[in-house]
Amino acid sequence: MHHTVTFPLERPHCGVPMANGYLGVLVWGKETLAITVNHNAFWDHRNGEVIEEGTSYAKMVQFAKEHGCISGLNELFVHRKLPEDAFRPQRVPVGRFELVFADDVRPSSGVLDYDTGALKIRLNSGAELTLELALKQDLLLIDDPTNAVQRVELKPSWEFPKSREWLSKYAFQPPEMLPDGWTITCPNPNDKPLTVRCIRVNGGFRLFAGKECPPHDADAIRAFNRSFWSAFQAKRAKVSVPDPFWQEFFDFCVYKLAANTIPFGMAGGLQGPWHEEYQRAQWSGDYHFNVNMQMIYGSLCALGAPEHLLPLFDMLESPSYQKTMRHNAKVMFGIDDGLHLLHAVDDRGYQCGWVMAGSALDPACGAWTALLYYDYYRYTGDVEFLRDRAYPFIHGVMRVYEAMLDDEFNIPVAISAEYASSNRDIGYVAGRNPSYQLAAVRKLAKILIECSAVLKREPEPKWFKILEKVPEFTTVLGYDSYSGKMEPRIGIWEDQDLATCHRHHSHLGCIWPFDSLPEHPSPEIQHIIDNSIDHWISMGIGKWSEWCIPWAAIIYSRVGLNEAPMHLFTLWKELFLNEGLATVYLPRCRSLIAHRRHDIDKPKDENEVMQMDGTGGFISAFLEMCADTRYETIRYFPGMPAKWHDVSFENLALPGGKRISAKRG
Numbered sequence: 001m002h003h004t005v006t007f008p009l010e011r012p013h014c015g016v017p018m019a020n021g022y023l024g025v026l027v028w029g030k031e032t033l034a035i036t037v038n039h040n041a042f043w044d045h046r047n048g049e050v051i052e053e054g055t056s057y058a059k060m061v062q063f064a065k066e067h068g069c070i071s072g073l074n075e076l077f078v079h080r081k082l083p084e085d086a087f088r089p090q091r092v093p094v095g096r097f098e099l100v101f102a103d104d105v106r107p108s109s110g111v112l113d114y115d116t117g118a119l120k121i122r123l124n125s126g127a128e129l130t131l132e133l134a135l136k137q138d139l140l141l142i143d144d145p146t147n148a149v150q151r152v153e154l155k156p157s158w159e160f161p162k163s164r165e166w167l168s169k170y171a172f173q174p175p176e177m178l179p180d181g182w183t184i185t186c187p188n189p190n191d192k193p194l195t196v197r198c199i200r201v202n203g204g205f206r207l208f209a210g211k212e213c214p215p216h217d218a219d220a221i222r223a224f225n226r227s228f229w230s231a232f233q234a235k236r237a238k239v240s241v242p243d244p245f246w247q248e249f250f251d252f253c254v255y256k257l258a259a260n261t262i263p264f265g266m267a268g269g270l271q272g273p274w275h276e277e278y279q280r281a282q283w284s285g286d287y288h289f290n291v292n293m294q295m296i297y298g299s300l301c302a303l304g305a306p307e308h309l310l311p312l313f314d315m316l317e318s319p320s321y322q323k324t325m326r327h328n329a330k331v332m333f334g335i336d337d338g339l340h341l342l343h344a345v346d347d348r349g350y351q352c353g354w355v356m357a358g359s360a361l362d363p364a365c366g367a368w369t370a371l372l373y374y375d376y377y378r379y380t381g382d383v384e385f386l387r388d389r390a391y392p393f394i395h396g397v398m399r400v401y402e403a404m405l406d407d408e409f410n411i412p413v414a415i416s417a418e419y420a421s422s423n424r425d426i427g428y429v430a431g432r433n434p435s436y437q438l439a440a441v442r443k444l445a446k447i448l449i450e451c452s453a454v455l456k457r458e459p460e461p462k463w464f465k466i467l468e469k470v471p472e473f474t475t476v477l478g479y480d481s482y483s484g485k486m487e488p489r490i491g492i493w494e495d496q497d498l499a500t501c502h503r504h505h506s507h508l509g510c511i512w513p514f515d516s517l518p519e520h521p522s523p524e525i526q527h528i529i530d531n532s533i534d535h536w537i538s539m540g541i542g543k544w545s546e547w548c549i550p551w552a553a554i555i556y557s558r559v560g561l562n563e564a565p566m567h568l569f570t571l572w573k574e575l576f577l578n579e580g581l582a583t584v585y586l587p588r589c590r591s592l593i594a595h596r597r598h599d600i601d602k603p604k605d606e607n608e609v610m611q612m613d614g615t616g617g618f619i620s621a622f623l624e625m626c627a628d629t630r631y632e633t634i635r636y637f638p639g640m641p642a643k644w645h646d647v648s649f650e651n652l653a654l655p656g657g658k659r660i661s662a663k664r665g
Contacts, residue, residue, distance in 0.1 A: 001113075001114040001115060001233060001251060002111050002112060002113050002114060002115075003016070003111070003112040003114065003248070003251070003252050003255065004109065004110070004111050004112075005109065005110045005111075005112070005580070006108070006109050007029065007030070007106065007107040007108055007109060007110070008029065008030035008106075008107075009028035009029060009030075009579070009580060010028070010030055010605065011028065011578075011580075011604060011605050011608055012026040012028055012034070012036040012096075012274075012276045012277070012278075013026065013274070013276065013578060013580060013582040013584065013608050013610040014028055014578055014579045014580030014582065015027045015028025015029075015034070015036070015580055016028070016110060016112050016119055016580070017256055017259060017272075017274055017582075018117070018119065018131065018133040018140070018259060019133065019259040019260055019262070019265075019268075019272060019273045019274065020133055020134065020135045020136070020137075020138070020259075020262050020265055021040065021260075021261070021262035021263075021264065021265010021266050021267075021268070021273070021311060022039060022040050022041060022138055022209075022265055022266050022273065023037070023038075023039055023040075023133065023138040023139075023140070023209055023273060024037075024038050024039070024040065024272060024273025024274040024275075025037055025038075025133065025140055025207070025274075026274055026276075027110070027119060027121070027131060028580075029098070029106075029107055030106065031106050032098040032099055032100050032101070032106070032107075032153070033098070033099040033101075033107050033121060033129070033149075034096050034097070034098050034099075035096055035097045035098075035099070035140070035198075035207060036095075036096040036274075036276060036277055037094050037095060037096060037097065037196050037207070037209075037277075038091070038093070038094045038273055038274060038275040038276075038277075039094065039138070039194060039209055039273060040265070040266045040267075040268055040269075040272075040273040040347075041192075041266060041347070042091065042092050042094065042184075042194045043089060043090065043091060043092065043186075043191060043346060043347060044087070044089065044090045044092050044170070044172075044186050044187070044188065044191060045089050045186075045188060045190070045191050045346060045348065045350075046087070046088075046089065046187070046188050046191075047082050047083075047087065047088050047089065048088070048089045048345075048346055048348060048350025048351060048352065049079075049080075049088075049350060049351040049353070049354070049355050050324050050327050050328055050331075050342075050350060050351065050355070051077075051327070051328045051331045051332050051340075051342075051355055051360055052077070052078035052079060052080060052331070052355070053078065053331055054078040055076065055077050055078045055331060055332060055355075055360075056076075056331070056332060056333075056334070057332050057333050057403070057404065057413070058334075059076050060073055060076055060361075060413050061406075061412045061413055063076060064412060064413045064430075064432070065412075068428065069413055069428050069429060069430040069431050069432070069493075070427055070428055070429065071427065071428075071429050073357050073361075073413070073429050073430060074356045074357050074429060077354075077355055077356050077357075077360065079354065079355070087170045088284060088351075088352045088353045089284055089286070089346035089348075089350060089352045090280060090281055090284045090285065090352070091269070091271075091275050091281035091284060091285030091286075092157075092167075092184060092186065092194070092281075093157035093160075093163045093167075093275055093276065093277045093278070093279070093280065093281065094156070094157055094184065094194065094196060094275075094277060095154070095155050095156035095157045095158075095159070095175075095182065095196070095277045096155050096277050097152055097153070097154065097155070097181075097196075097198045097207060098152065098153040098155060099129075099142075099149045099152055099205075100149065100150055100151050100152070100153055101123065101125075101148055101149060101150060102125075102148070102150055104124075105123055105124060105125045105127075105148065106123065106124055107121050107122070107123055107124075108122055108123060108124040109121075109122045110122070112255070113229075114229060114233055114251065114255050115226070115229055115230045115233055116132075116222075116225060116226045116229055116230070117132060117133065117135075117225045117226075117228070117229045117259075118130055118131070118132045118222075118225070119131040119132070123148055125148065127146045127148040128145075128146075129142060129143060129144050129148065129149070129204075130142075130143040131143075132221065132222055132225055133225075134216065134221045134224075134225070135221075135224060135225055135228055135262060135264075136224070136264065137208075137214045137216060137221070138208055138209035138210060138214070139206060139207070139208045139213070139214055139216060139221070140206070140207040140208065141204070141206065141218055141221060141222075142198075142204045142205040142206070142207060143203060143204040144203065144204040144205065145203050145204070149205070152180070152198050152200075152205070154177070154180075154181065154182060154198075155277070156175045156177075156182045156184070156277075157175075157184075157277045157278070158172075158174050158175055158184075160277055160278040160279070162278055162279045162280070162606065163277065163278060163279060163280065166279075166280040167280075170187070171187040172184070172185075172186070172187060173185065178195075178197060180197045180198055180199050180200075181195060181196050181197030181198060182195070182196065183195040183211075194209060195209065195210055195211050196208070196209050197210075197211075197213070199213060232258055232305065235304050235305070235651070236254060236258075236303050236304045236305055236651065237302065237303050237304050237623060237649060237650070237651045237652040237653060238649065238650050238651060239622055239623070239626055239647075239648075239649045240646075240647065240648045240649065240650075241640075241644055241646075241647050242644055242645070242646045242647065243644070245573070246569075248581075249573075249577070249581055249618075250618070250619070250622055252581050253581075253615045253616075253618055253619050254303065254619060256612075256615055257296070257299070257300075257303075257308075257612070257615055257616050257619060258305065258308065259272075260272035260273070260296070260612055261296075261297065261300065261305075261308035261309070261311065261312075262308070262311075263305075263307040263308050263310050263311065264311075265311055266311055266315070266347075267287070267311040267312040267314070267315045267347075268296070268612065269285050269286050269287045269288070269293070269347075270282070270283055270285055270286060270287075270288055270292055270611050270612065270613065271285050271609075271610055271611060271612060272612045274610065276608075276610075278605075278606060279606065279607070282585070282609045283344065283352070284344070284346070284352040284353075286344050286345060286346055286352040287315075287344070287345050287346070287347070288343060288344050288613075289341055289342075289343050289344075289345065289365040289366075289368070289369055290343040290344075290362055290364070290365050290368075290417045290418070290504075291368070291417060291504065291547065291551070291613070292547060292611070292613040293312070293369070293613075294368045294369060294371070294372065294513065295547055295550065295551070295613040295614075295616050295617040295620065296612045296613050296615070296616040296617075297309055297312055297372055297616065298371075298372065298375075298513070298616060298617070298620050299616055299617075299619040299620040299623060301375040301376060301378070301379040301653060302379075302620070302623045302629070302652060302653050303619065303623065303653065304651060304652075304653040304659070306375075306376050306379050306380050306653075309372060309376050312372070313372075313373065313376070313389060315347065316341075316369070316393065317389065317393075318348075318349075320348040320349050320350075321348065321349035322339075322349075323349070324342075324345075324348070324349035324350055325338075325339040325340055325341055325349060325366075325396070326338070326339065326396075328340035328341075328342060328360070329396075329399065329400055329403075332360065333400060333403035333404070334403070335399055335400070335403050337395075337396065337399050338396055338397075338399035338400045338403065339366060339393060339396030339397050339399070339400065340360075340363065340366065340400050341365045341366040341369060341397070342355065342359045342360060342365065343358070343359045343362055343365045343417075344359060356429075357415060357420070357429040357430050358415060358418065358420065358421055358429070361413060361414050361415045361430050362414065362415050362417060362437075363397065363400045363401055363404065363414070363437065363440070364417065364436055364437055364440040364506075364509070366396075366397035366400065367397055367401075367440035367441070367443065367444055367514070368440070368513055368514075369393075369397075370393060370394040370397050370444060370447070371443070371513060371514070373389065373390035373393050373394060374390060374394065374447050374451075375655075376390065377390045377451075378655035378656070379653055379654075379655055379656075379657070380657070381656060381657055383454060383455070386451060386454060386455065387455055390451070391448075391451050391455060394444060394447055394448060394451070395448065397444065398441075398444045398445070398448060398463075401437075401440070401441045401444065402462060405441075405466075405470075408469070409465065409466065409469035409470050410432060410433055411432065411433050411434065411437050411438070411441070412432055413430050413431075413432065414430055414431070414434050414437045414493075415429065415430045415431075415434065416431070416434040416435065416436045416437075416492045416493060416504070416506045416507055417436060417504040417506040418502075418503070418504045418506075419492050419496075419502055419504065419506065419507075422500075422502050422503060422504070422543065423499065423500055423502065426496070426499065428496070430493070431492065431493025431494060431495075431496055432493055432494045433471075433474045433493055433494050434474070434492060434493040434506075434507070435473035435474045435490050435491060435492065435493070435506075435507045435508075435509065435510065436506035436507055436509045438470055438471060438472065438473055438474065438510075439472070439473065439509040439510040439514040439516040440509065440514055440516075441466055441470055442466060442467060442470055442472065442510075442514070442516045443514040443515065443516045445463040445464075445466040445467050445470075446467065446516070448460070448463050449463050449464070472510055472516065472517060472525065473490045473491075473507070473510050473528075474490070474491045474492075474493055474494050475488045475489065475490065475491060475528060476488070476489060476490075476491035476494075476495065476496065476497045477489075478497050478531075478535060480531060480534075480535075481538075482534070487531045488527070488528050488531065489528055489531040489532040489535050490507050490508065490510070490528060490529070490532040491507065492506075492507050497535075498535060498536060498539055500539060500543075501539045501540045501541065501542050501543040501544070502539070502543065503543055503544050503545050503548045503595065504548075505536070505548070505551050505552060505555060507532075508532065508533075508536065508555055511529070511555050511558050511559065512551070512554045512555050512558055515630060517529075519630075519631050529559065533555075533559055533561075541568075541571075541592065541593055542592065542593055542594055542595075543593070543594070543595050544593055544595060545585055545586070545595045545596075546572075546576040546583050546584060546585050546586075546611060546613070546614040547583075547611065547613040547614045547617050549568050549569065549571075549572040549576070549614075549617075550572075550614060550617030550618045550620065550621040551617060551621075552568055553565035553568050553569060553621040553624075553625070553639065554620060554621050554624050556568070556639065557621070557624050557625050557628070557638050557639030558624070558628065558638075560638065562637075562638060562639055562640070562641070562642070563641050563642065564639075565621060565625050565639040565640075566625075566639075566640075566641045569618075569621075571592065571593075574588070574591075575587040575588055575589070575591060575592070575593055576588070576614060578604075578608065578610075582610045582615075583610065583611060583612075583613075583614025583615050583618070584608055584609060584610055584611070584614075585609040585610075585611050585614075586599055586600055586607075586608075586609060587600055588600075588604070589601075621639070623649075623652060624638075624639060625637070625638065625639030625640050626639075626640065626647075626649040626652065626662075627649065627652055627660065627662065629652070629654055629655075629660075634660070636662050636664070637662075637664055640664070644664070645664060646664070647663075647664045648661070648662060648663035648664065649661060649662060
């Protein structure tokens with residue numbers, strides 16, 4: 001299997017991505033062959049935040065009783081004064097190397113071989129270059145057997161106006177230039193500098209991170225790459241559809257996700273290791289845990305590659321993450337055994353920006369992450385992993401919910417992900433009993449009871465009480481234009497209907513991601529779900545961003561609207577996929593979606609933002625559209641359009657280590 005590209009590729013995120021979990025390169029260009037370089041571990045770590053002493057959930061509950069869950073809640077968060085010349089933790093843009101050829105010679109096409117990881121670039125002169133990224137070293141092999149490359153031009157991020165403006169504003173100095181690369185030093189001496197170089201060797205070049213080229217055996221690197229990539233392609237789930245574009249896109253997304261989550265690499269954030277050189281990292285390039293990280297990693301078990309989750313778990317279980325999560329739980333809720341994961345954090349677990357209601361009153365960040373742990377156990381059957389890694393994390397997240405619940409098993413104050421920030425006119429930043437959080441805590445209770453049985457532990461009585469007392473969701477009454485009556489539907493939180501288009505579908509969390517409803521809902525619950533879906537549809541998609549559509553497609557598939565997923569993806573293709581098949585955050589034009597409309601028309605070569613959540617989310621959605629595997633009776637092709645007669649899948653993983661294949665007949 002392979003991916004073919006045609007040059008010119010005029011922006012980094014239109015290029016071919018290659019990565020090993022640490023080093024990431026984007027290969028693109030027009031007159032030259034440009035290699036944009038970045039590294040997952042290269043951070044400016046200044047000013048990471050945790051919940052400050054003096055901030056407490058009890059104060060917020062009391063404030064809400066007296067004043068309601070209004071914006072004044074944010075004033076209850078204690079903040080320390082930050083220095084003016086330092087920003088929040090950020091990924092740092094690195095730069096690019098440009099391989100320059102003879103006059104009139106330029107790249108014309110490229111072929112990325114999924115079975116070897118090798119990228120062959122054909123020049124219009126007929127010459128070829130081969131690029132192979134070592135999977136266990138920060139090293140890119142560039143074979144140039146005809147010496148087509150005449151020179152290498154060095155372009156550190158400092159040369160690009162937007163990056164230089166940001167770097168200089170926050171106390172960075174110009175990079176130290178070397179004959180064949182450069183070194184970027186962070187203002188904080190505790191952050192390691194990064195050196196990147198591209199040196200000429202016999203028959204090509206070696207591009208690497210570090211002061212010296214790592215000792216290596218090129219043939220051994222190629223052999224290992226072939227072994228890894230061929231094994232991955234052989235074991236992963238495959239989908240076959242009659243539309244050539246969607247076939248190519250699915251296979252490309254699978255490759256890109258695998259490169260981003262190499263099991264012996266480092267966990268990647270919003271953009272993986274592929275941060276462009278011409279602008280600062282959007283949202284710091286951080287780890288967003290209120291939807292984005294889960295969408296990136298959520299398909300890996302069903303895809304048949306659960307080991308690709310391990311770097312994420314390693315990061316979450318690192319001493320720094322454990323320290324910050326336990327600190328947050330202790331300060332906020334007064335408990336010693338809780339894990340409270342904030343929503344936008346760096347690679348150490350520190351918040352990238354102000355800690356406020358939107359980041360600290362969303363325990364579903366931890367609950368949704370707990371589903372990844374639970375899935376790893378379910379798909380691998382690894383009881384040791386369950387005992388030593390999954391159960392402690394899930395239990396720690398549940399302890400936060402237990403501390404939030406009042407004596408009547410209500411959640412007095414919490415958010416529904418980003419609803420208030422998207423709808424500032426409502427005047428509320430949080431609410432009582434958000435449907436999102438109710439679904440999350442019920443799901444955790446079910447998981448912990450099940451896992452306790454496997455581990456032969458006595459389940460906590462409170463978990464059964466949660467399932468007895470906590471409702472499936474909060475209901476509100478809203479006018480239904482079809483019946484002409486006020487009808488019950490799922491609310492954002494108590495007394496708050498979905499009042500406008502909203503990019504987070506969080507209030508429908510009982511459908512996905514938390515799957516907390518019974519297999520056969522009662523007629524009353526089914527009526528509420530149907531009303532909720534109709535109302536959600538009626539609110540439109542005009543404020544959605546790139547990752548919203550895969551999320552919506554999964555919901556559509558789960559509620560039986562079989563044609564809807566591809567209707568959405570057809571629009572998504574035009575608005576959120578660029579020429580290089582990257583999923584981009586902003587719509588490519590102002591059309592049926594006007595999310596951040598003032599930014600849409602800015603030049604794409606200076607403002608494009610690639611995110612991995614759309615890529616991973618699409619894989620999850622496509623697999624769900626092939627098979628609903630939640631119950632003992634599998635529903636086949638619940639989200640594939642009827643006109644696709646020739647559609648099939650093979651090797652789709654199921655919990656317990658089983659695999660299934662099917663063909664629509």
